Amino acid sequence: MAKMLSRVAPWLASHKDGAAPAGVLVRTLGGADTAALRGLALQDPVANVFILAHLRTAGTAAPTTGGASVLGVFDDGILVGACWTGANLVPVQLDPSLAGPVAAAAHSAGRRYASAFGPAEPVLALHAELEELGHAAHEVRHEQPLMTLAGPPSVEPNRNLTLGRMADFDRILPACAAMFEEEVGYSPFLGGREFYSRRVEGLIRQGHSLVHLNADGEVVFKAELGAVTADVTQIQGVWMNPLFRGQGLSAGYMAAVVEQARKIAPVTSLYVNGFNARARASYQRVGFREVGTFATVLF
Template identity: 55%
Template sequence: MAKLLARVAPWLPSARQSAGGVEFRTLGGKDTSQLWDLVNSDSTANVFMAAHLEASGTAAPSSSGGEVIGAFHDSRMASACWTGVNLVPIGMTGDDAAALGALLGESGRRFSSIFGPATSVLGLWSTLRTFSPEPFDVRAEQPLLEIRQASPVPPAATLRHTEPHELEQILPACAAMFEEEVGYSPYAGGGEHYRRRVASLIRRRHSLVDFDGDGRVIFKAELGTVSASTAQIQGVWVNPDYRGQGLAAGYMSAVVNEALKIAPVASLYVNSFNTRALALYRTVGFVRAGEFATVLF
């Protein structure tokens, strides 16, 4: 196990650190091409990093404080990890992930979640857990699904983009979905950040909804993370009053149609224990593309 040689972050140039033949350092602009090569090796799984690179144009640290730590073998970038509020590994093997998890743990940093390909996430967590508070949940098996063509299921004709003036109408449904999925309210500790997130999705036309005649949300979903190659569907929710009526497949087919207008692949990941959702996505035409895992704090 690598030991810290300095009090500064061990991957910075002033404290560059090696562990078992791997060197970790914060990426800069000159590393952008190599990072893109990693991302493009699995563009469906790596949509988070692809979206970040498309928005920023560089592998260098972001203005908000996030950075990408690269793992190098003989000066070649073998894998990487977004390190900000969340940890999002890219192509990280078990050994490299475990080494980075230990270094992050020794640095004293705290994160709200770790998510991405299961091998990488669980490798990070195998050592980081020694230094971390007890997680809220560890979801070790989350099938990553994708679809590359229109669904054979007829799409719901009433699904549409949420309009900016409908923010207050859709927020309760968004919060209900979050609480059902994650287990606590997105308003815990103050909800302004969550509100801005939903408003941003609406503004970018990545929020999809259908209302009933009383103005209640029947169904909603978001294209939560979008790159030129993949649109990742998130936040799928059906109002409990409308569940069990066979509506979800048509709505999801319509979501797929919208996603495929902006990227050649639509994807999502789902908890392995959610057998009803898995059956729904199979009906719509999704196929398995990999395995994700998530650690929630």
């Protein structure tokens, strides 16, 4: 990286138009770039579990049929950074000093992004560049501890947690929507229910939905394994029914999620809002430890 950075530093001081420095090229990746992208992401398999999970499923770095693609940053022909561009922006081993040309390329696609998330420094650098291009954020979460657990949980798992079933879809979907709305401030059904419903259904069918429904059919707790590789799972969508909060139940449920995740991969990960002291304490009780910092920008 030293060679690349020596070129980038003077460029940052004198250019504000998003142009790449000499020798650096930003372009959309194709199938022939798959091995290079995978190798880049494997430099940090925890931070890059999103793109590694995509490659595991799709098998290629080429654009998807839904219109998502990966921008690659090349220095003298070598892939040195990347960024997923779909509904969201997700940097992959992207040096923050190269956020300018990546943001310019993402902006030129003419699409609206719901968020940017990933390692804090490149995400916040992308946000700064995109803001100058007119992409205003309605919230920036600067500090989201990235946490991992590479072993069994430290507390007894709650045995009531089970894999979600399609028979319970009509109960699970509203709980997922409630979690989403609490987290980002608007309903995932804006613009229609189909896309989000398919996402929830897919997680159930893959065995990545975890839920406890009580005798009354209420969802007490739910979570998903949102990104999965052979090495790492990333827990997402953690939600406790408000009727059952404050009872000290979350650690046992999270331990049960970890127990299920360890059947798939040896390392379990998650990231959490820095201001959520209660959740952080619960995760630490289960055995999670901080290994980095993510950030999320909500556009």
